[in-house]
Amino acid sequence: MAKTLREVAEKAQAVSLVTVTIDGREVRVPEGVTILEACRMEGIHVPTLCYLEGLSAWGGCRICMVEVEGQPNLVASCVTPVREGMKIWTSSKKVREARKTNLELLLSNHPLDCQLCDRNGSCELQELAYQFGVREIRFQGERKVYEVDQSSPSVKRDPNRCILCGRCVRTCREIQTVCAIDFANRGFDTVISPSLGLPLGESVCVNCGQCILACPTGALSEVSHVEMVWEAINDPEKFVILQTAPAIRVSIGEPFGLPPGTVTTGKMVAAFRRLGFDRVFDTNFAADLTIIEEGHEFIARLKQGGKLPLITSCSPGWIKFMEHFYPELMENVSTCKSPQQMFGAVAKTYYAQKLGIDPKDMVVVSIMPCTAKKFECQRDEMCASGFRDVDFSLTTREAARMLKEKGIDLKEMPEEDFDDPLGISTGAAAVFGATGGVMEAALRSVYEILTGKTLERLDFYSVRGMDGVKEATVDINGMEVHVAVAHGLGNARKVLDQVKAGRSKYHFIEIMACPGGCIGGGGQPIPTNLEIRMKRIEAIYQVDRSLPLRKSHENPAVQRLYEEFLGEPNGERAHHLLHTHYVPRERM
Amino acid sequence: MFYRAHVLVEMTSSSVALGAAQVKEQLEREIARAGLGNEVKVLETGSFGAALPSPFVVVYPDNVIYAPVSVRDVRRIVEEHLLKGRVVRELLFAGERGGGVATFIPPSPLKKEKRVVLRNSGLIDPLNIEEYIARDGYLALAKVLTEMTPEEVIEVVKRSGLQGRGGAGFPTGLKWEFTRKAEGEEKYIVCNADEGEPGTFKDRLILEGDPHSVLEAMAIAGYAVGANQGYIYVRAEYPQSIRHLEVAIAQAKERGLLGERILGTSFSFDVKIRRGAGAYVCGEETALLESIEGKRGEPRVKPPYPPQKGLWGKPTVINNVETLANIPPIILNGPDWFRSIGTPTCPGTKVFTLTGNVNNLGLVEVPMGITLRELVFEIGGGIRGGHGLKLVQTGGPSGGTMTPDLLDVPMAFDTLPRYNSALGSGALTVIDDTHCIVDIVKNFAEFFLHESCGKCTPCRVGGKRIVDILERISAGAGSPEDLEKLRYLGQHMKATAFCGLGQAAPNPLLRCLEFFREEFEVHVREKCCPQGVCTMRPKPQPKKTVRV
Amino acid sequence: MNTPFVYQDIEEILSRYEKEETPLLCILEDIQEKWGYLPRDVLGYVARRLGIPSSTVYGVATFYAFLEVRPVGKYVIRVCKSTPCHVRGATDVLEALKRELGIREGETTKDGKFTLEVTSCLGVCGVAPAMMVNDVTYGNLTEERIREILALYRE
Numbered sequence A: 001m002a003k004t005l006r007e008v009a010e011k012a013q014a015v016s017l018v019t020v021t022i023d024g025r026e027v028r029v030p031e032g033v034t035i036l037e038a039c040r041m042e043g044i045h046v047p048t049l050c051y052l053e054g055l056s057a058w059g060g061c062r063i064c065m066v067e068v069e070g071q072p073n074l075v076a077s078c079v080t081p082v083r084e085g086m087k088i089w090t091s092s093k094k095v096r097e098a099r100k101t102n103l104e105l106l107l108s109n110h111p112l113d114c115q116l117c118d119r120n121g122s123c124e125l126q127e128l129a130y131q132f133g134v135r136e137i138r139f140q141g142e143r144k145v146y147e148v149d150q151s152s153p154s155v156k157r158d159p160n161r162c163i164l165c166g167r168c169v170r171t172c173r174e175i176q177t178v179c180a181i182d183f184a185n186r187g188f189d190t191v192i193s194p195s196l197g198l199p200l201g202e203s204v205c206v207n208c209g210q211c212i213l214a215c216p217t218g219a220l221s222e223v224s225h226v227e228m229v230w231e232a233i234n235d236p237e238k239f240v241i242l243q244t245a246p247a248i249r250v251s252i253g254e255p256f257g258l259p260p261g262t263v264t265t266g267k268m269v270a271a272f273r274r275l276g277f278d279r280v281f282d283t284n285f286a287a288d289l290t291i292i293e294e295g296h297e298f299i300a301r302l303k304q305g306g307k308l309p310l311i312t313s314c315s316p317g318w319i320k321f322m323e324h325f326y327p328e329l330m331e332n333v334s335t336c337k338s339p340q341q342m343f344g345a346v347a348k349t350y351y352a353q354k355l356g357i358d359p360k361d362m363v364v365v366s367i368m369p370c371t372a373k374k375f376e377c378q379r380d381e382m383c384a385s386g387f388r389d390v391d392f393s394l395t396t397r398e399a400a401r402m403l404k405e406k407g408i409d410l411k412e413m414p415e416e417d418f419d420d421p422l423g424i425s426t427g428a429a430a431v432f433g434a435t436g437g438v439m440e441a442a443l444r445s446v447y448e449i450l451t452g453k454t455l456e457r458l459d460f461y462s463v464r465g466m467d468g469v470k471e472a473t474v475d476i477n478g479m480e481v482h483v484a485v486a487h488g489l490g491n492a493r494k495v496l497d498q499v500k501a502g503r504s505k506y507h508f509i510e511i512m513a514c515p516g517g518c519i520g521g522g523g524q525p526i527p528t529n530l531e532i533r534m535k536r537i538e539a540i541y542q543v544d545r546s547l548p549l550r551k552s553h554e555n556p557a558v559q560r561l562y563e564e565f566l567g568e569p570n571g572e573r574a575h576h577l578l579h580t581h582y583v584p585r586e587r588m
Numbered sequence B: 001m002f003y004r005a006h007v008l009v010e011m012t013s014s015s016v017a018l019g020a021a022q023v024k025e026q027l028e029r030e031i032a033r034a035g036l037g038n039e040v041k042v043l044e045t046g047s048f049g050a051a052l053p054s055p056f057v058v059v060y061p062d063n064v065i066y067a068p069v070s071v072r073d074v075r076r077i078v079e080e081h082l083l084k085g086r087v088v089r090e091l092l093f094a095g096e097r098g099g100g101v102a103t104f105i106p107p108s109p110l111k112k113e114k115r116v117v118l119r120n121s122g123l124i125d126p127l128n129i130e131e132y133i134a135r136d137g138y139l140a141l142a143k144v145l146t147e148m149t150p151e152e153v154i155e156v157v158k159r160s161g162l163q164g165r166g167g168a169g170f171p172t173g174l175k176w177e178f179t180r181k182a183e184g185e186e187k188y189i190v191c192n193a194d195e196g197e198p199g200t201f202k203d204r205l206i207l208e209g210d211p212h213s214v215l216e217a218m219a220i221a222g223y224a225v226g227a228n229q230g231y232i233y234v235r236a237e238y239p240q241s242i243r244h245l246e247v248a249i250a251q252a253k254e255r256g257l258l259g260e261r262i263l264g265t266s267f268s269f270d271v272k273i274r275r276g277a278g279a280y281v282c283g284e285e286t287a288l289l290e291s292i293e294g295k296r297g298e299p300r301v302k303p304p305y306p307p308q309k310g311l312w313g314k315p316t317v318i319n320n321v322e323t324l325a326n327i328p329p330i331i332l333n334g335p336d337w338f339r340s341i342g343t344p345t346c347p348g349t350k351v352f353t354l355t356g357n358v359n360n361l362g363l364v365e366v367p368m369g370i371t372l373r374e375l376v377f378e379i380g381g382g383i384r385g386g387h388g389l390k391l392v393q394t395g396g397p398s399g400g401t402m403t404p405d406l407l408d409v410p411m412a413f414d415t416l417p418r419y420n421s422a423l424g425s426g427a428l429t430v431i432d433d434t435h436c437i438v439d440i441v442k443n444f445a446e447f448f449l450h451e452s453c454g455k456c457t458p459c460r461v462g463g464k465r466i467v468d469i470l471e472r473i474s475a476g477a478g479s480p481e482d483l484e485k486l487r488y489l490g491q492h493m494k495a496t497a498f499c500g501l502g503q504a505a506p507n508p509l510l511r512c513l514e515f516f517r518e519e520f521e522v523h524v525r526e527k528c529c530p531q532g533v534c535t536m537r538p539k540p541q542p543k544k545t546v547r548v
Numbered sequence C: 001m002n003t004p005f006v007y008q009d010i011e012e013i014l015s016r017y018e019k020e021e022t023p024l025l026c027i028l029e030d031i032q033e034k035w036g037y038l039p040r041d042v043l044g045y046v047a048r049r050l051g052i053p054s055s056t057v058y059g060v061a062t063f064y065a066f067l068e069v070r071p072v073g074k075y076v077i078r079v080c081k082s083t084p085c086h087v088r089g090a091t092d093v094l095e096a097l098k099r100e101l102g103i104r105e106g107e108t109t110k111d112g113k114f115t116l117e118v119t120s121c122l123g124v125c126g127v128a129p130a131m132m133v134n135d136v137t138y139g140n141l142t143e144e145r146i147r148e149i150l151a152l153y154r155e
């Protein structure tokens, strides 16, 4: 896997430096870095398309070409290491023309209908064409025309807009280790194709949407629920309830120009209220509920010698991954539904009763950072109440688009509160949005429930941050409880293989399909990269710190829900509504 | 058993394509029918060099060559020659018909010929290791293993000045040295027998006619660089080569010339065959490695080069078949002997394959430095049908374009680049002046479009746009700007493509645009094809949607 | 294709390469040799057995010109279109084949006997124009010779 800039910098400490000349300026850079990395370290911009930080370099798009004195051909800076004495020109006439021509060639096999495209405004191809001043396509010729693949519940593939940069393929392979898609055919006929040439919906794709984040163009996007949601909102017969996931409040500002990491909870609530939802609730309420259920499940397994380690279940991408690749660990996975589904199940039973509404007239819409949630809400298992727990699931991007369509500028909104009672939540629920958050929230509650003591230090720093696999040991009543946290399915594999081989010491494992957790989910605003992920994570902990209640079992609304409706945690009704089961799936 | 006569049948892919297998069967049947089964033995042999029409049959020890032979001719050869001892004159090889009895090698049928890599082709039964051994086969390996250190072997190869015959002409000794010096326990020798360059079939004839020479060389290379495993990557189009290699490997192993502890020394070396599956780009060395690794044949990022990181990430030598076939004679005869052949800066011989519109098709091995005129007009017997010469494409579409003004340039790796040309694989495709330059250039471009791996933009899309423009021109819809666009795209592709395929693909286009400017201009200005080849009628483009 | 018998045959092919590193291409070639093409189920089976993602297996199977992922005729005719054959009449050969078989390139005859494809140099340019029928090469093609050759396969 390619180095992140941070690793490059670390390497710089360890290895010797070489002197190169970039655009006439002599600089010293670490030996072994690529020309592109050297340029970026020196603050020199070189455009790229197929290169993406964190993935192996590919060298196919030929946009990052630079001139190296003494070499007859231009070289691709993203795959060429620097050499002592190299003289590099990054914007000579030859270089600029070559880059522009490659853009033109890509565009000559492209629909050129940005107005009809999901990525209009956030497309790297469009942006580069603008920057390079492409005003005509000199090289016209046959264009490939493909069917759009709408078979997946989550990811729409439009090969017509694909520029074959391979970023999706490498993301799926290197970060997620799912390998649902790869190049097929060759030459001008080359395409990105799911397993065995089948539609994506029939493949091992786990719907995580990370490939969408990686895609520079509109070739990959979410399957949209926007029209259905508008229809529900406009239908006077329907009572439309919204829930917003923990990770949305720290990212939805971005499409409106707010810097990454801005907390927008109050403005977000106000904005969605104005969009026409009858109630604006918080998935965080259900996250607290999840902790109660999952915490008790863990305590029960711990006490009664049940299957350990217990593995969290709130990431539907991870769940499908498990069903395909680790069905032997099925019993380790918590039976708890994800917060999205728990919310729906509670809304269409408890809340519908409370309001005296027929659940068939109730529509539950979620706004999620996640594309896998679209798949999850359509799973057969997800209608314990007799109705779909959740009817429609929008990504952050779709939600922002709806606001813009209605002319709502999030920045200008007043601060408002979520509706009662499904809008009340704690800091423990807030941290669900970041990797390690579910674990941290669970530990806060499990500790107190098991020991009966108040936890003094609520912050479990060792499970936070962007390291791929994190671990911690917590002393609970003299027992050492070992926990691990993995985010990104490639990292998850490392932990799961240990469990499978019987070499794991862990009691409790949190797994999130998306790098960084849900703040880096496949439905989040584009761009989503390492830097932005870290800013969103910071914001998540800021939300946690700002809340008066920071432990799930202290959530009064959740307590009331048990008293009035559910009974005991993990009790019969809770089990019926809030838990689910899994199915083994084809492995390849 | 003693046989009074041997009948050698040429068994190569091209001769089989012309019925050699049936000729052999018929010979065996007729010999048995004539009761000669205990006296005369039928053997297979490799190719014999240029100017022999396939399939040919040699009767030994009479040194009589019949060529070409069809199934119908067999009975007469058996009844007249083998039974009654009378040569069948009408069936003799045309070049020798006057003299009556053809002379078997030596002397060779061609005066300019100098056989180093083809030293055994046509002379021995490739399926019988004894015949190879009888002609000093595996002696070089024995010498290397018992008398020389690996460093000495590399030194000899370096001093010989041998340059890779796969097209790029990289010094073989240096490549071996890099690989020897690279860190790593495991190393590999890979023989590139993908031979996809149109017009090239020399490697096939070496493998079919003398497979042991390549195996021996691979073992020597293995000893020199410290590798114990070799792979031969043979294209799927060459089933006959694969068959001969399989037999040769088995025989060599049986005699302890491959496998564990070769010739009782501590050196072990094994060779395995890997088959291609129809992809020209897999001739590019790193794409070839990808293919052996069971992946799509997409070229790798270089550096690292194969001597540092090759097959499965291990240091690897990749050499062409012809390069390797030079190794045993160099070891036996010494570097100075090799340097005495060819030119001072480009020693040795080169196998050329004559294809296209020449009178004599086939291959010939001659010293480096020979001129195109000698090759085409003396050895090749001139242009077919008395037509004029338009151009000779050397080294296949990715090589060089030699126009009639360059006929006297000496052919070598270092000379041709001075004329924006390249020796490449040694393919010579002669094109006569009845052909249209737009059509020819389009044919080259279509080849690259068909063979592009699709990884990089300039080759995948640029290559397609070049074909699109050429199609437009040949359909009478071209404009003068299209010529400038072609030139621009060609240069762009050269400068920005990822691998050698895309970088070399525009070579013929660029050269022809210059040299045949007028002919191109007539196409776009007057919408007319002087040779009457282009249709000059636009064809409708069907639109279809594909599901992927 | 789902009969256990077929999978036994695939197992037999897989067992040939047990000791080989990265034998995917070899296995696909052998399977193709036996069944003429690579059925989707078989590709999936091979992927599972080798522990290679099926998307990767499909990518390999569609990269190489000699591997087919769609059913083809009993005999695949590959006509060489490279320059040495082109300048000796490869276009006429292709046209003659199209006429004789009544199909265009890339198509298969209705009786499932012949598939017509164009290919790059077969390495027998000494007898150009040339073609391959499955793994047998034919050279010095004329319209008459094409008819003779087709007759061999038609019976």
Ligand SMILES: Cc1cc2nc3c(=O)[nH]c(=O)nc-3n(C[C@H](O)[C@H](O)[C@H](O)COP(=O)(O)O)c2cc1C
Pocket (backbone or CB within 6 Å): B163, B164, B165, B166, B167, B168, B169, B170, B172, B192, B193, B194, B195, B196, B197, B280, B281, B282, B283, B284, B285, B286, B318, B319, B320, B321, B323, B324, B499, B500, B501
């Ligand atoms: C597109 C392309 C195709 C090639 N095809 C062949 C080939 O068919 N046979 C070959 O020996 N070398 C071929 N080469 C050259 C090889 O990459 C490599 O240089 C060669 O095998 C090295 O062997 P040598 O040093 O003995 O020549 C090809 C190169 C390119 C770029």
Ligand code: SF4
Pocket (backbone or CB within 6 Å): A110, A111, A112, A113, A114, A115, A117, A118, A119, A120, A121, A123, A124, A125, A126, A161, A217, A218, A219
């Ligand atoms: S992918 Fe980008 S360039 Fe292409 S149509 Fe969409 S927005 Fe425009």
Ligand code: SF4
Pocket (backbone or CB within 6 Å): A155, A171, A172, A176, A178, A179, A180, A181, A204, A205, A206, A207, A208, A209, A210, A211, A212
């Ligand atoms: S959604 Fe996830 S699993 Fe599916 S193709 Fe994209 S990256 Fe792979």
Ligand code: SF4
Pocket (backbone or CB within 6 Å): A161, A162, A163, A164, A165, A166, A167, A168, A169, A192, A211, A214, A215, A216, A217, A219, A220
């Ligand atoms: S789908 Fe997107 S990420 Fe994947 S290759 Fe195409 S343009 Fe690149």
Ligand code: SF4
Pocket (backbone or CB within 6 Å): B281, B299, B451, B452, B453, B454, B455, B456, B457, B459, B460, B497, B498, B499, B500, B501, B502, B503
């Ligand atoms: S130039 Fe590019 S597309 Fe063409 S064969 Fe090489 S890597 Fe593939």
Ligand code: FES
Pocket (backbone or CB within 6 Å): A047, A048, A049, A050, A051, A058, A059, A060, A061, A062, A063, A064, A065, A076, A077, A078, A079
């Ligand atoms: S960014 Fe370097 S080649 Fe694509």
Ligand code: FES
Pocket (backbone or CB within 6 Å): A208, A315, A316, A317, A318, A369, A370, A371, A372, A373, A512, A513, A514, A517, A518, A519, A520, A521, A522, A523
């Ligand atoms: S799994 Fe989809 S956002 Fe976390």
Ligand code: FES
Pocket (backbone or CB within 6 Å): B198, B199, B200, C080, C081, C082, C083, C084, C085, C086, C120, C121, C122, C123, C124, C125, C128, C129, C130
């Ligand atoms: S060009 Fe047709 S066989 Fe070589």
